[in-house]
Amino acid sequence: MADDLGLCCEGQWMVSRRHPERVSRRTPGLQVMQAQCVKTQTEFYRRSRSEVVEGKGHTMGALYWQLNDIWQAPSWSSIEFGGKWKMLHYFAKSFFAPLLPVGFEEDGVAMVIYAVSDLSDDLRLTAQISVLSWSQQDPVCTVRSPTVLVRANSAVPVFRQPIDALLKGCGNCTRRSCLLAFHLEDEHGDQRGPANHHFLCSPRDAEGLVAPNITAEVRANAAQGYVVTLRSVALAPFVWLDVGDVPGRFGANGFLLGPGRSLEVAFLPWGPTSVAELSGALTPYLHNILRFYGRNASITVPDLQDLVLMMSVRPPEDVTDGNPLQNEHCPSVEEILTHYGLANETHLSPEQLDRICPAVLTQVLLPSCPNGPSTEVPPSADYTVWGYGFLAVTIINLASLFGLFLVPFTKKPYFPKALGFDPKTDNYVKNAIGIFGGFYLLFFTEKILKMALGIDHEHSHFPEAEVSSDCGLSNGDASEKRDCVILTSVSTVALEKSKISNIKTVAWMITLSDALHNFIDGLAIGASFTVSVLAGFSTSIAIAIFFNLLSAMSCYAGLVLGILLGSAFAPNAIFAIAGGMFLYIALADMEKQSTRMVFFVIQNFGLLTGFAIILLITMYAGEINLG
Secondary structure, eight states: OHHHHHHHHHHHHHHHHHOGGGHHHHHHHHHHHHHHHHHHHHHHHHHTTTOEETTEEOOOOOOOSOSBOSSSSOOSOSBOTTSOBOHHHHHHHHHTOSEEEEEEEETTTEEEEEEEEOOSSOEEEEEEEEEEETTOSSOSEEEEOOOEEEOTTEEEEEEEEEHHHHHHTTSSOOTTTEEEEEEEEOTTSOEEEEEEEEESSOGGGOSSOOOOOOEEEEEEETTTEEEEEEEOSSOEEEEOOOOTTOOEEESOOSEEEOTTSOEEEEEEESSOOOHHHHHHHHSHHHHHHHHHTTOSSOEEHHHHHHHHHHHTOSOGGGTTTTOTTTTOOOOOHHHHHHHTTOTTOSEEOHHHHHHTHHHHHHTTTOTTSOOOSOOOOOOOOOTHHHHHHHHHHHHHHHGGGGGGGGGGGGGSTTSOOOSOOOTTTOOOHHHHHHHHHHHHHHHHHHHHHHHHHTOOOOOOSSOOOOOOTTSSEETTEESSOOSOOOOOOOOOOOOOOOSOTTSOHHHHHHHHHHHHHHHHHHHHHHHHHHHOHHHHHHHHHIIIIIIHHHHHHHHHHHHHHHHHHHHHSOHHHHHHHHHHHHHHHHHGGGSOOOOOHHHHHHHHHHHHHHHHHHHHHHHTGGGOOOO
16 A cells, blocks of 8 residues: 555656646646545555554554645645645545544445544444435435444444445446445434545546536635635535635635535635635636626626627627527526526626526527627629619609600790799789798798797608617618618708809709709618618619609699689789799708797898898889999
């Protein structure tokens, strides 16, 4: 047995000496190996104190080499150079306990458990053996030994049973799927001494191992300094707690952590520290998340929502092809918190964040979760868009050319002369009054409505559109295209004074106003074709048929009214009023837009004064002689 211990320690030394690059990767395994080797050797010496087997026995204890280091190096010591306890030293605290259960396999057949006592009093003790499965939370079965008298300073066998029979009596257990845990109890059923365990196979060959998902919660404790509460969802061997450079030691370490129940471990600091520092050292990755969001040992629910959104940003094709989670629902942050019983929490501690971590990580794998802006390379230009767009606009504009067929009729006496009067030959005072009356009627009506409703002046085919959440356009940001087109109004048109004197101003106003509206039509049609050809033609049809046809249909209503009024009154008055309204539609955008009363009064004063001057000029135009 001593030779076995030497091989364990020598193997550790040779690995660290010959392959220093493997030290950091193999150090945890080497710590476990060292602790297990010394534990097995020491337990052999202690259980042999009361008997002699094959010439070996009556040992009074054990010493191990070495306690501590005098320089920094990987060595056989159980305490590091800086004073931190290695796993071996934590093990030594147990395997040197005054009362200890020791288990071993006798000839590889029977499981034997000794009660080793260095106490000065006799005890009546019972061994309780639990058969644990690597894949189950509850023990598969529990066996109790008969009560045995354990005299002071002695080692007495309290349990012996063939392993095959023990496993068979516990159901579907094998050496690879199960292990044994045991402890001693006195006559009152109280546990005496530390618990112990025995692996029926090498842990690396165990079957049914499950990720334990251990969580650690730190709190201050006046008597013990700090207490770390551990929870695990599965059986976890050699659980190691490490707080980095924080000086101190734990009450236990390197232990077997059972599932489904909490275990409290004390931490005794050797200097000033805090809950936040210890939590950050035990869970560095979670602590980094808290540091990123600038919180003190917690994360708010809005920050968690931001974290979940950032995690789910990825190209959608990365998780759609052959994904078995294709039809799974993407849980919101509220649903995740409710699932874990945290619906009423406003801040999450590192332990709570660790609990919900699987659900948060699942967001990356669910195709139904938001994937954010696409990082795909934009597709190459589709020149058919230009062709279809120009075709649609051309068809709409060709309808306007129908007016050319009316040119030959302009010389006929029945064609109304809408533009141009000769003040020396025509008396059109009533017509001028009608024109201004139509102009002022629309002006006054619109101003009153604006002041009453508090709206801005607009002239457009389309009303002000609300940006739907179904469309990926917001403030000009075309981050995502879908089959929808947003149509908004355009207002305020400013024109410089025309330098072409032979074109009537009224003609310019009507032409430019109509050109502006047609320009908006073209913008809507062009944008819709970039979404899809179907959307382009849909928009074109909407503009050409719905809006233009709808507005044109009102012409028929005007036709009926005009015929009725023209039959009863002079048609020239109707022409005058209609002309005034056309003038207002063409010229209204040139005036200052405001809903304030002072502007309304000033505008009325200007319009009425100007009309009075024009009226006087009209009435006395025949008598005015400029030389």
